[in-house]
Amino acid sequence: QVQLVQSGAEVKKPGSSVKVSCKASGGTFNNHAITWVRQAPGQGLEWMGGIIPMFGTSTYTEKFQGRVTFTADADTTTAYMELSSLRPDDTAIYYCARDREQWLLPYWGQGTLVTVSS
């Protein structure tokens, strides 16, 4: 059974960066993409992009290109999402999810709340 466990809530100042972790267990880590999705308070789901650990290759949606970096550590089966130049409107729950087929997300982490406030 695939499980994804994310790091805890963060409070950050505008202009700073945040790094969220996503520890995977069960299944195979390397050859399935880890996708990141965010959800602002009371809003819908927003696809940020993902990484395939086996290749270390990441894809980012246009909105986040240049401001977000995905990494993955195969030894610890942990994926990371780092978002820089934080703004108050980056306040959201950030979810990691693992695909089964391309861009299909049956496995989700519990979410990490990132609050950006001065």
Add this chain to the structure above:
Amino acid sequence: EIVLTQSPATLVLSPGERATLSCRATQSVTDYLAWYQQKPGQAPRLLIFDTSYRATGIPVRFSGSGSGTDFTLTISSLEPEDFAVYYCQQRSSWPPTFGQGTRLEIK
């Protein structure tokens, strides 16, 4: 980018009733359309993938249909635990996108 529009925004029904949720795409997604359920404080849960296939453990009262640009999620007889927000998602082309959600509320 393919935009998915869900309707209605809110659906108010009673347990035992039939729910019909719609998702329309701005261009064809062939059959690469999924549905997720999200309850307060929880991560989304995959219900239906590739238009009509139920994910593991999803009850048979959930069914999906459609093709191209118009899709439907049907819940045949609502149970109390079905009241939640439902999102459609396309995986036909990059970037994958979600609809804005339909909130299913208890009457």
